[in-house]
Amino acid sequence: MVLAVSVKSVLLPPLTLGAFLPSMPLDSLFSTQGIMVMLLAAYAVAMWMFLTSAPKVHTIMVSDLEIARQFYEGLLDLPAAEVPLHYYYNYEQTLGAPGVDPLYMSASPSMASTRGLNAPDGLWYQLKKNTQLHVIAGANTGKKNQQRHVCFDHDCLEQVLMRVELRGLKHKILRQKPLNFLVKDLEGRVIEMAEVTN
Numbered sequence: 001m002v003l004a005v006s007v008k009s010v011l012l013p014p015l016t017l018g019a020f021l022p023s024m025p026l027d028s029l030f031s032t033q034g035i036m037v038m039l040l041a042a043y044a045v046a047m048w049m050f051l052t053s054a055p056k057v058h059t060i061m062v063s064d065l066e067i068a069r070q071f072y073e074g075l076l077d078l079p080a081a082e083v084p085l086h087y088y089y090n091y092e093q094t095l096g097a098p099g100v101d102p103l104y105m106s107a108s109p110s111m112a113s114t115r116g117l118n119a120p121d122g123l124w125y126q127l128k129k130n131t132q133l134h135v136i137a138g139a140n141t142g143k144k145n146q147q148r149h150v151c152f153d154h155d156c157l158e159q160v161l162m163r164v165e166l167r168g169l170k171h172k173i174l175r176q177k178p179l180n181f182l183v184k185d186l187e188g189r190v191i192e193m194a195e196v197t198n
Helices: 032-053 065-075 085-090 109-115 154-167
Strands: 056-062 123-128 131-137 147-151 171-175 180-184 190-195
Touching: 056 065, 056 154, 065 123, 065 131, 065 147, 123 154, 131 154, 154 171, 154 180, 154 190
Parallel strands: 056 131, 147 190
Antiparallel strands: 056 147, 123 131, 171 180, 180 190
């Protein structure tokens, strides 16, 4: 059995940049307005990529930063984390207000130069793959000079509690909602972890 096959060559016109773009003259695409639209679109894509890749940050206020460092680094063995890019330049403090250089706000210029301009305060730890823990000072001490760690996020304290349980540390859950538990550190100090509800 013999099959006859006929092959015809089909010539396609060469593809150009205009084949992929809407039917508009290239003059308007590369005009000032066209370039501005392309730049805005590129900026929107870059911002979307930046915001989707930025880590989620949980903040815990503590009564003593050095005791907190010993607790989170020593007992919980949390690795130190890089400060997220959006926390540089006091991003969270300048929302809705024009940014002011801290050098002008400082009473003494030596204070600004020793800490570094726009240096974020506190301790930074990697809690999960794309989740960071920001530990800052500001909580008051509890009863009998008890250390307090206060957080507004239930999810954050649940992750810390899970880390406490995995490390086998002595702890006592006082309340589930809002979450409140006690942990003993190696020095025998009691640290109260408290969720604050709005």
